[in-house]
Amino acid sequence: MKSVALFLSSSIVLFSLQGCSSTANYQAASLPQQLAAPRTVNANKINMTALAGSIQPADRLTPGDAVIVTIATGIETEKAPEWTIRVAEDGSLNVPLVGPVSVAGMRLTDAEKLLAFESVRRGVYVSPNVTLRMEQRRANQVTVLGAVNKPQTYELPVGASDLMTAISMAEGFSENANTVAQIRHPPGTGARLAALAQTRQVSYPGEAVPPPVPDQFEMDLMRLNEVPQSHLQLVDGSVVMISEKPERFVNVTGLVRQSDMILMPKDGDMRLLDAISQAGGLSESLANKVKIIRKRPDDSEVVIEASIRDAKKGGAANLRLAPNDLVSVEETPLTYTLGTIKTFIRFGFSSAVPGI
Known part of the structure; x- marks a missing residue:
């Protein structure tokens, strides 16, 4: 019995020393905003009116009219x-x-x-x-592909050939839609649009000349304030590709019933307690300490420390997880000691009862 007590005491000291030598970079409650996981964005919440291009007068002449x-x-x-x-x-x-x-x-x-x-x-x-x-009026043939409800080629009036009209014709974003749109115009479109803008500038000197439009580009539909309005215009032969949301995972390990890679929801956030729950819950009821290892955009890593007890009370400890986070429910002197006691009890009980 004395040897058991000595072993447990040594274990507590060992874990105490380990705790002193490895300190997490950040606490969940004081995590800097730049390291916080981004919110999951639903494409169907995009303001469609923001996808409209510049208003074109109904009587403005275009090639093909x-x-x-x-x-x-x-x-x-x-x-x-x-x-x-x-x-x-x-x-x-x-x-x-x-x-x-x-x-x-x-x-x-x-x-x-x-x-x-x-x-x-x-x-x-x-x-x-x-x-x-x-x-x-000339009509533009515009193809809408990817994560929309009705992908196909549509005929759009020249005066309303913009991203809003194209996605509306395709009956909106599908549930799988990401917020990134890829636009591909026929080769040389940018040069033709630039020449047309110069022609208008001669006729209408007060009219602003839009920035050059590349033949291929992509844009985040949630950051349209960074996109020139001319980039929302489509021409005959334009192709719009709405990308699908990629599958996102977090890894959960440590004192959980089933260490696993957990699939994150496509249309919502996953928080710390959600991930632990999907890993089958805690394998040790007194487990409390969690470390989340998160990658920065430059591939360096940070460690975020959280408390399960604090997370259950709500607030910052139940932090939002980012794709590829590693969630580790840590062993502590208390959980190690409790686990060891359980092992000795099981061992003693098995020895005392023949056949077990």
């Missing part, structure tokens, strides 16, 4: 001639006799004035009355 051009000179004996002409990909309108005139990005009334001016400057007419009527 078909317009009816009428030029009256005042000397006609019959109805003034009119032509249905489509705005070319280079933004020009090729009017009979007058030739090509760059009108993309202009409003109808301004394009009328420009056509009249050019027809006089080129010596075709003396004082023409030019009118333009929109015959058919």
Whole structure:
């Protein structure tokens, strides 16, 4: 019996020394904000109106639009001639006799004035009355893929070809949706949009020129304040890919009934007590000390120390876990001693009862 007491005393001293030599970097109650686990974001809570691109006037001409051009000179004996002409990909309108005139990005009334001016400057007419009527707006074919409820290719009106319209047409985000969208435009789109912006700048000097749009990029839909509004615009042939949430895990080990890798919920947070519960609960009821090993973005590690008793009272100790956290319910002198006593009791009881 004396040897058992001596063994237990030595164990307590040993654990006390170990506790002094290894101190956690942080306490859960005073964890710096930059080390806190991010909240799980539900894509369906994204403000859809924030995905709308810049408002485009309904009568602004774009490549592919078909317009009816009428030029009256005042000397006609019959109805003034009119032509249905489509705005070319280079933004020009090729009017009979007058030739090509760059009108993309202009409003109808301004394009009328420009056509009249050019027809006089080129010596075709003396004082023409030019009118333009929109015959058919070009529609953009936009493909929406990934974590949306109805992925497919949609036809969007040019004036409303933006991320909000595309995702609305696809009936919104699916339950699996992440908040990251990848946009891919046809090659050379950025250059064409830049040229169109320069054309508008000549016609409308007070209009701001948007920043260049890359042909491929991705954006976090929860941080749209960092995204230029021009990046929300889509063109013919654009592809929108809404990524799915990756599976996230935490590892739970130590004084739990089943050390395991625990799958985190896709649509919510996992906290310390949730992880321990999913690992089958504590294998030792008096266990209290927990260490959470968490990786920083630079792959260095920090250790966060928490108390199960404090966590059960609520508050900071029941901290939110981050993907790939290692949760270790630690052995302490008390739990070690209690476990040893139980072992000796079982051993003694088994020795006393034959066959056990």
